[in-house]
Amino acid sequence: MFTDRPLQSSRLAVYGGGPLVARLLVGLGAGHVVEWTRRIAGSDAVVLERAGSRWRLAELGQAVLGADVLILGQGPARREAAPPALQEALRRRPTLVISLVQGASVAALRRWLGCAVPMVRAVPEPTARSFEGGCSVFATPDVHATQRRLAEQLLDAVGWPLMVPFEELLEPVAALTGCEGGCAFLLPRVLAQLSLGLSPVRKEARLRAMFPGGTLGLVEASAEETLRLSA
Structure with missing residues (x-):
């Protein structure tokens, strides 16, 4: 787990x-505060503060000022x-x-x-039941290198992170990270070798065409065929 490494x-x-x-x-080793996230009424935020190697509950409330990161678990589907x-806190201090x-x-x-904050979207492999699955990650251009590293560290607690260059690739790549053996290892190579001239939609279509069976297709393909497809 990433918690063995320093978290900035x-x-x-x-x-x-x-x-x-x-x-x-x-x-993150903060499972003891999970119950608080279940109890809050949807209008509050939980703020965690690191004390040594552990996380403790610092405060409840909507004031996220001073937080390095806002983890968003609820969005437009739950409220308008x-x-x-x-919104006001994020406008005053744009937080990752x-x-x-x-x-x-x-x-x-x-x-x-209500504001254009720097944002990272994460889509974990949908069938993963542990922290061993993959997690496709997209960062907006205004996310700087330090924030990107921090996001990758945090998301390693959900699944091994794989950055994608376009938001449209999040779901298909997340699905492919569930494959077994050496298939997942080839994904960065596959993404790197997709033509840079393609639009995001065509990149997604090409990725799906390369592996028509999705995860199952990757698992069933021979090693030679998988290498040929990724070349």
Whole structure:
């Protein structure tokens, strides 16, 4: 787990609960606060503060000022807009937002939050039941290198992170990370060798065409065939 390595963050804000948020908190060694994310009424945020190698509950409330990262577990599907206090806090101090909200695009989440914050979207491999699955990750251009490293460290608690160059590739790549053997190891090579001239939609179509059976197709392909497809 990434928690064996130094984490360059001391305060995390968590808004919304759900299984992915719980999975991340458990992976961070903060499973003892999962119950709080289940109890909050949807208008509060949990702020965690690191004390040594452990995380403790620092405060409840919408004030995320001072937090290095906001973990978002709830979005447009649950309410029309983020709570006004949360929107105001993000406008006053644009905080890196890591979204675990499935099916909500960066554009939709920014509209919901009321501001264009730097954002990382994460889509874990859908069938993974442990922290051993993959997690496709997309970062908006305004996420700087330090924030990107921090996001990767945090998301390693959900599944091994694989950065994708376009948001449209999140779901198909997440599905492919569930393959067995050496198939998942080839994914970075596959992504790197997709033609840079293709549009995001065509990249997704090409990725699906390369592995028409999805995860199952990767597993069933011979090693030679998989290498040929990724070349």
